[in-house]
Amino acid sequence: MSPSCYCAFLDSDWDGVCDGRDICPDEDDTIDEDDNGIPDCSEEPCTEAEDEFDSGFLRTWPNTPVNDITKEFANPIRNPAFKLENLGQSHSKGWQELVSVFYTKSVSGAAGEEQFFASMTYEELKIINDGMSSRDKNDWNVFIEARDIISIRVQLENGYPDSTKRLRINLGDILYCSNNNGESDGSSVLLETKSREGALPVHKDL
Numbered sequence: 001m002s003p004s005c006y007c008a009f010l011d012s013d014w015d016g017v018c019d020g021r022d023i024c025p026d027e028d029d030t031i032d033e034d035d036n037g038i039p040d041c042s043e044e045p046c047t048e049a050e051d052e053f054d055s056g057f058l059r060t061w062p063n064t065p066v067n068d069i070t071k072e073f074a075n076p077i078r079n080p081a082f083k084l085e086n087l088g089q090s091h092s093k094g095w096q097e098l099v100s101v102f103y104t105k106s107v108s109g110a111a112g113e114e115q116f117f118a119s120m121t122y123e124e125l126k127i128i129n130d131g132m133s134s135r136d137k138n139d140w141n142v143f144i145e146a147r148d149i150i151s152i153r154v155q156l157e158n159g160y161p162d163s164t165k166r167l168r169i170n171l172g173d174i175l176y177c178s179n180n181n182g183e184s185d186g187s188s189v190l191l192e193t194k195s196r197e198g199a200l201p202v203h204k205d206l
Contacts, residue, residue, distance in 0.1 A: 046079065049178040052171075058156045059168040068155040069171070076106045076180045078147040083172035084154065087122050088138035096122055096159035097167050099140065105148040114153070117144055121159060147180050 011017065015028040053071050060067045080103075087097045100119040105112050120140045129137045144152070152174070158167055 045179065046177040047179040049077070049176055051174045051176070053154070053174070055171065057168055057170050058154060059166060060156055060158060061166055062164040065161065065163075066155065066157040068153055070151055070153040071174065072151045073149065075178070076148045076150050078149070078177040078180045079143070079145055080149060080152060080174050080176040081141070081143045082152075082174040084120075084140040084142060085170035085172060086138050087120060087125050087140055087169060093165075094160055095163040095165040095167070097169060098157050098159045099169060100155045100157075101142055101144075102153040102155070103144055103146070103149050104151045104153075105146065106150045107148070111150060117142070149176075 015030055017030070051071070051073070053069055055069060058067060058069050084099055084101075087099060098119060098121050101117040102114050103117055104114045122138070125138065125140055129139070154171065156167060156169055158165060
């Protein structure tokens with residue numbers, strides 16, 4: 001297994017492809033009967049689109065120890081992927097970014113309840129990104145495998161609530177499939193692209 005494969009010691013579905021690069025986390029990525037270089041489990045077409053948060057960064061202040069930003073989409077989207085950059089502060093300094101991601105899906109044309117996707121700290125990220133370059137090791141590659149998403153919220157807070165340190169993370173562009181409708185909740189070509197960049201599919205919504 002390649003030493004550059006992030007999270008190389010995890011292969012939850014036992015298909016020989018580590019979780020950090022697994023395109024279809026619950027299926028066999030090695031099956032490619034049409035020999036097009038894309039695992040058969042990820043063949044649902046993806047019309048790729050790109051958007052961005054209203055700000056390129058998210059920060060906290062001494063009087064605002066928890067802050068968040070929400071991106072709303074005019075039409076439901078599928079399989080968004082984006083990067084949260086510069087989660088890099090250690091416990092030894094008495095402060096640490098704790099980042100959480102939430103999303104809301106459309107249910108019968110109306111907004112459903114907000115769902116928790118995952119959270120990340122530097123201590124967790126350095127394990128996931130073990131072996132990555134110093135330029136990328138502090139970046140969390142988020143991939144939400146779900147459809148009907150109408151908003152994404154990112155929350156930043158200090159892991160040390162008594163700290164007055166100002167925190168900041170950068171928010172990357174959001175790539176997603178704009179063709180939300182389909183017969184399957186399978187992964188898309190977009191997931192293949194992000195997985196090869198080190199995206200870790202932490203959560204799967206079926």
